[in-house]
Amino acid sequence: MEMNELFYRDAYVKEFDGVVVSCEKMKDGYGIVLDDTAFYPEGGGQPGDTGYLNDVKVTDTKRIEDLVVHLCKESIAVGTVVHGRIDWDRRFDNMQAHTGEHLFSGLVHHLYGYDNVGFHMGEVIQVDFNGPLSWQDVNKVELLANQAIWRNEPVIIQYPDEKTLSELDYRSKKELQGKIRIVCVGKEDVCACCGTHVQSTGEIGLFKVLTCEKHKGGTRLTMLAGSKAYAYVSMLFEQGQKISHLLSAPMEQLASSVEKLQKEKTAADGKLQQYVRDNLLQKVQNARVENGLMILFGEGVSRNDLRHCAKQALLQEEVKTIAICSKEDNSSYSYLIMSECLPLRTLGKQLNQLLDGRGGGSDELIQGTFLKEQEEIVTVLKEVLHG
Template sequence: MAFACQRDSYAREFSTVVASCSPAEVKTDVNGKKGILKGFHVVLKDTLLFPEGGGQPDDRGFLNDIPVLQVTRQGPDAVHFVQMPLNLDSEVHVTLDWGRRFDHMQQHSGQHLITAIADLMFGFKTTSWELGRQRSTIELDTPEVIPEQVEAIEQTVNEKIRQHIPVIVRVVSVDDPEVEKVRSRGLPDDHAGPVRIIDIEGIDANMCCGTHVSNLSHLQVIKILGTEKGKKNKTNLLFLAGNRVLKYVERSYTVEKALTSLLKNGPDEHVEAVEKMQKSVKLLQKTNLNLLRDLAVLTAQNFKSRADRGPLFSLHRKDGDNEFMNIVTSEIGTEETLIFLTVGDEKTSGLFLLAGPSELVEKLGPRVAELLEGKGAGKRGRFQGKANRMSRRPEVEVLLREALAGWQPTEE
């Protein structure tokens, strides 16, 4: 059967009855952290909340005052995941997150329109699509779509929107001859019941389970952002429909205002100003790098010229890098001196280098990494790596001085 959300995609609330409720767990992924959420799977006699399918994400809403966190399709049923149980045969009032639904309707119907026009005008077949959180992607079975073709598709789809063309949902039996005539990538293996056909009058007829606008005018506008190279000689077309276009314009204007204030010029001059800044930054970086190299040489020479220099040279420099440490080490030499260098934050993370007689470095390197709560590796009298607790440098220095005090070089 078709769910209530498929029979009337504009309905925002209705009442139904609980058909089943059972304990369940779902996997979660919040900001890259995976977990398990415990709750209940609820099946209703009918539902206003669309289960994920056809490239369209699932709806959100409430069963009474209980938030629905996920809706999936299992055969003919829509399964709602909630965190409170509902009694069997009890009546529930279903309310819909309309903002999320209408956004999905605009993007999904927009995809159908773009797909149809791309095929009609240039023979580009759609092989898949993704309704993203900020923008959507249509994968076209062609290695290239030139800018003139993108412009022609965008212009044509917006002309169709301005023509107020109806979008009609028809339901036919699975053995109806019309099923063979409409565009489709095939029915799911677990499909049951009649077939829904989304008919953009005079443009396209396509089998689809998703929710759609009833008239192309409800799409408001479509903006094709551009294309990207896809996989296996395919091209990805990026687009926005409806309210997403308005939000995109608002975000773009906010960025434009901020850049105007920072760069002290008009929007038409932003790119030129940023390019000049990039050239200046590269020149400064090159100058700083040269100065840092010179400083490394002077630091080493200063140590070597001291009459009271000891067997240990230890130095931390916040703005140094690996090259700085390597230059200092090479200039001082490691035959008679144990060198401990660090760069980065004085308290937390950075880089370290321990260099000197091979047998000492081989013995002390792993212990230095352990004290700094970092990792490293080495060979031929050098051990270097990353430190996560630079505040423990004094402890490393104590370790090194104690090791030097009791060390006698091995005679060859």
């Protein structure tokens, strides 16, 4: 820990005074170094702080060649005394998230023996573990993490001497040299870490896992802590209230109400599709046939029903070629053409060219999509398929 790293001496400092010791032109602005700073530089998966030096916006903070560099759009003269103001809400979100991640990762390590091999904090916390975790495992760890939060256990930061460190069982992603900073989160975790943390687990407030998926032989999780977790749960509650109102069902019964609605929709869709098929079959019975060609139009007809109705049409002795088109939601037309006498594979290319179509098939059957209007489709079908 360097003497100019106020963020380590007191992670709760929101405003401070410092002196500019260097200001260097950089790619997108200026890099400003102070004699002391409460701005945390990006590191250990935690984003760098933002805020202000006097009225100059600090867009990020990074550690460059062991110096804490404040990235700014404007320059500040060397020797200037500046008043620093950290974006505290953002910093405290990061402190809640980082300590929450330690709590969760420590529990996973104790329960399953897996290591945290990847960590990133942004809109969500993303953590990779080098072993498989099921949703049941994740829910168990999540509950234990929140129970530790409710117990309001202390978060202690220490710099053990070599002897103490050699006897300490702690987590670390890599081999470390020199003075090692150890963060102890209650009884759940002991880990080498360079980030900023809350003083007790109770300040994390709430911990919620969002997703769990397989990743490179292990598990990738996304999660939220603190105010972001609260905002997420509140959003879900508001959404649940709206859905409850729309379904006229208690929130506790939303899942069963949606399942019932899905079953009713499936049944209704089946009845509708049967009606569409029956209506098209009726058209098959009443359609005009010109020179062995029958042309039919429907709407919302499935590919299977197009094929079924085409086969039924070809059972009529006078029908040698059948073209059925179904209007889709985007105003295009799905088509299926079957013939007992025409080389449809070749003719299909001609039809697609004339009707902005896509598709293909065999000499006996072609299918695809036309983008022209019905009147033009009829005209082109007659010209091409009569020939």
